[in-house]
Amino acid sequence: xxxxxxxxxxxxxxxxxxxxxxxxxxxxxxxxxxxxxxxxxxxxxxxxxxxxxxxxxxxxxxxxxxxxxxxxxxxxxxxxxxxxxxxxxxxxxxxxxxxxxxxxxxxxxxxxxxxxxxxxxxxxxxxxxxxxxxxxxxxxxxxxxxxxxxxxxxxxxxxxxxxxxxxxxxxxxxxxxxxxxxxxxxxxxxxxxxxxxxxxxxxxxxxxxxxxxxxxxxxxxxxxxxxxxxxxxxxxxxxxxxxxxxxxxxxxxxxxxxxxxxxxxxxxxxxxxxxxxxxxxxxxxxxxxxxxxxxxxxxxxxxxxxxxxxxxxxxxxxxxxxxxxxxxxxxxxxxxxxxxxxxxxxxxxxxxxxxxxxxxxxxxxxxxxxxxxxxxxxxxxxxxxxxxxxxxxxxxxxxxxxxxx
Amino acid sequence: xxxxxxxxxxxxxxxxxxxxxxxxxxxxxxxxxxxxxxxxxxxxxxxxxxxxxxxxxxxxxxxxxxxxxxxxxxxxxxxxxxxxxxxxxxxxxxxxxxxxxxxxxxxxxxxxxxxxxxxxxxxxxxxxxxxxxxxxxxxxxxxxxxxxxxxxxxxxxxxxxxxxxxxxxxxxxxxxxxxxxxxxxxxxxxxxxxxxxxxxxxxxxxxxxxxxxxxxxxxxxxxxxxxxxxxxxxxxxxxxxxxxxxxxxx
Numbered sequence: 001x002x003x004x005x006x007x008x009x010x011x012x013x014x015x016x017x018x019x020x021x022x023x024x025x026x027x028x029x030x031x032x033x034x035x036x037x038x039x040x041x042x043x044x045x046x047x048x049x050x051x052x053x054x055x056x057x058x059x060x061x062x063x064x065x066x067x068x069x070x071x072x073x074x075x076x077x078x079x080x081x082x083x084x085x086x087x088x089x090x091x092x093x094x095x096x097x098x099x100x101x102x103x104x105x106x107x108x109x110x111x112x113x114x115x116x117x118x119x120x121x122x123x124x125x126x127x128x129x130x131x132x133x134x135x136x137x138x139x140x141x142x143x144x145x146x147x148x149x150x151x152x153x154x155x156x157x158x159x160x161x162x163x164x165x166x167x168x169x170x171x172x173x174x175x176x177x178x179x180x181x182x183x184x185x186x187x188x189x190x191x192x193x194x195x196x197x198x199x200x201x202x203x204x205x206x207x208x209x210x211x212x213x214x215x216x217x218x219x220x221x222x223x224x225x226x227x228x229x230x231x232x233x234x235x236x237x238x239x240x241x242x243x244x245x246x247x248x249x250x251x252x253x254x255x256x257x258x259x260x261x262x263x264x265x266x267x268x269x270x271x272x273x274x275x276x277x278x279x280x281x282x283x284x285x286x287x288x289x290x291x292x293x294x295x296x297x298x299x300x301x302x303x304x305x306x307x308x309x310x311x312x313x314x315x316x317x318x319x320x321x322x323x324x325x326x327x328x329x330x331x332x333x334x335x336x337x338x339x340x341x342x343x344x345x346x347x348x349x350x351x352x353x354x355x356x357x358x359x360x361x362x363x364x365x366x367x368x369x370x371x372x373x374x375x376x377x378x379x380x381x382x383x384x385x386x387x388x389x390x391x392x393x394x395x396x397x398x399x400x401x402x403x404x405x
Numbered sequence: 406x407x408x409x410x411x412x413x414x415x416x417x418x419x420x421x422x423x424x425x426x427x428x429x430x431x432x433x434x435x436x437x438x439x440x441x442x443x444x445x446x447x448x449x450x451x452x453x454x455x456x457x458x459x460x461x462x463x464x465x466x467x468x469x470x471x472x473x474x475x476x477x478x479x480x481x482x483x484x485x486x487x488x489x490x491x492x493x494x495x496x497x498x499x500x501x502x503x504x505x506x507x508x509x510x511x512x513x514x515x516x517x518x519x520x521x522x523x524x525x526x527x528x529x530x531x532x533x534x535x536x537x538x539x540x541x542x543x544x545x546x547x548x549x550x551x552x553x554x555x556x557x558x559x560x561x562x563x564x565x566x567x568x569x570x571x572x573x574x575x576x577x578x579x580x581x582x583x584x585x586x587x588x589x590x591x592x593x594x595x596x597x598x599x600x601x602x603x604x605x606x607x608x609x610x611x612x613x614x615x616x617x618x619x620x621x622x623x624x625x626x627x628x629x630x631x632x633x634x635x636x637x638x639x640x641x642x643x644x645x646x647x648x649x650x651x652x653x654x655x
Contacts, residue, residue, distance in 0.1 A: 246542055269508055
């Protein structure tokens with residue numbers, strides 16, 4: 001069996017499934033909004049470069065933006081459940097297969113990293129008192145990106161999940177310390193520190209016990225990554241959903257207990273449980289917290305309204321994925337749910353959660369309410385209007401789909 | 406019997422393609438308080454028959470009624486009257502065992518008090534008390550199957566459609582299931598059960614329907630089938646072999 005060919009074939013199959021949807025993504029209004037946001041960002045960034053604020057904490061900005069990009073080392077293996085039977089005989093040769101996966105994952109991420117570095121660079125050289133050289137910084141980023149990818153791969157092979165989690169934390173620390181050393185200290189001293197730290201990290205990676213191929217974990221990770229691609233596509237177009245990662249989130253297990261005990265709210269109960277334990281909620285929390293922070297940081301300017309509305313919009317888009325979680329659910333065909341309750345429950349829950357976030361994101365603006373009441377109340381009103389717009393658009397789409405059926 | 410049958414299947418023909426029906430003119434009934442075994446080889450049409458009853462497939466010909474109601478006109482009442490246990494567990498990965506039972510109870514309109522009583526009884530009977538708050542992803546296959554059975558039993562409809570329930574269950578689980586089915590039967594519920602463990606269901610089912618290549622080749626009590634096959638005193642397993650060989654023209 002040619003494992004390299006198998007990898008290329010599987011990668012082709014997956015992207016062959018995705019590409020037909022890209023046309024719809026480009027045609028959709030949301031894509032236009034993103035393009036508009038990109039243009040708005042370009043305009044804002046150009047203005048910022050022309051008048052860079054004094055004392056801009058540029059090293060911290062570089063660190064906060066670049067470290068997550070250096071850490072992100074997801075690798076698409078395209079492994080399938082049946083591989084635990086049919087590919088196990090090839091286990092000793094699987095390095096060929098994974099080498100392909102590793103390289104194609106790393107190359108794209110390095111290109112992305114270079115792009116972000118190039119965007120940040122004009123701001124960096126204008127703000128830093130003693131900026132480093134462009135190519136040397138790129139080399140540092142690439143070396144630690146490769147080291148992070150190597151570390152991430154080794155983490156996936158570790159037998160103990162706790163050890164893998166500890167090594168993930170170590171990877172964050174090593175990457176952040178190395179980049180910080182490069183940004184804050186003279187190049188020579190920083191390089192010595194980074195080399196010693198990198199070598200110690202590589203030596204530490206050899207300690208934990210590892211599988212030759214961690215089949216089940218790699219398959220679970222692959223399923224998660226494929227479902228994320230589908231989830232992003234589902235913002236724009238109807239796509240078949242794949243299994244999502246499930247998070248226990250015991251602290252939220254009480255949500256849904258207070259629902260009215262009747263058939264009409266049974267589907268709402270299921271939706272609440274799905275939302276509670278899905279990736280969607282994690283993204284909502286991250287977007288919400290980041291949005292709230294940015295709204296607070298820009299609270300004395302009109303930009304806060306823009307950030308606020310964009311955050312409410314992203315939350316609405318994320319929540320729309322909830323509609324795609326159970327379209328073909330077996331039990332929803334078999335159980336005696338009253339007609340129409342699925343659509344009603346979906347619409348109502350999504351509306352309420354989006355409205356909740358719209359209010360929450362607005363709270364950081366309250367300190368400005370006395371000095372600029374019109375702007376602050378207007379922002380809130382625009383947010384509420386946006387939430388209602390999301391609801392009416394979704395309801396219209398849902399009715400149209402029902403008519404088509 | 407003068408009572409209305411719980412399930413009535415009349416002249417059912419159907420399948421995945423109009424030109425190639427899998428089921429041919431299937432007719433049978435399940436009476437209140439009756440346990441009927443649906444038996445046949447792999448691919449005989451047992452699961453397809455069940456899918457038609459559940460409304461997952463539409464008949465090409467014929468009519469299916471549950472408690473005198475058909476699905477097209479009385480969808481909610483039709484589905485309220487039946488519960489299904491599939492051959493392979495189909496669970497929501499994001500829900501715990503307890504939440505599956507609660508979702509089922511809510512969907513069937515079971516009162517909160519009844520749900521709590523039944524859920525406690527079932528978790529004890531199937532030795533799942535310690536797993537009630539576990540996510541379904543953390544359960545073994547046998548435990549997942551137990552959840553499916555518990556969900557069907559928490560609803561307490563008048564008809565249970567049960568497809569290969571013994572797969573993956575441990576011996577104690579099989580015993581609990583059979584005992585509970587007898588209890589339900591005694592309370593007036595009906596069961597349509599498909600299984601390949603003929604020696605077990607021989608002692609539990611009142612009647613049997615033998616499907617072969619999408620057609621019923623025999624049905625009735627064990628005695629009726631013995632008479633139809635001309636083999637008095639034979640066990641269900643032996644009779645089944647004889648009928649299938651005759652059906653194959655061997």
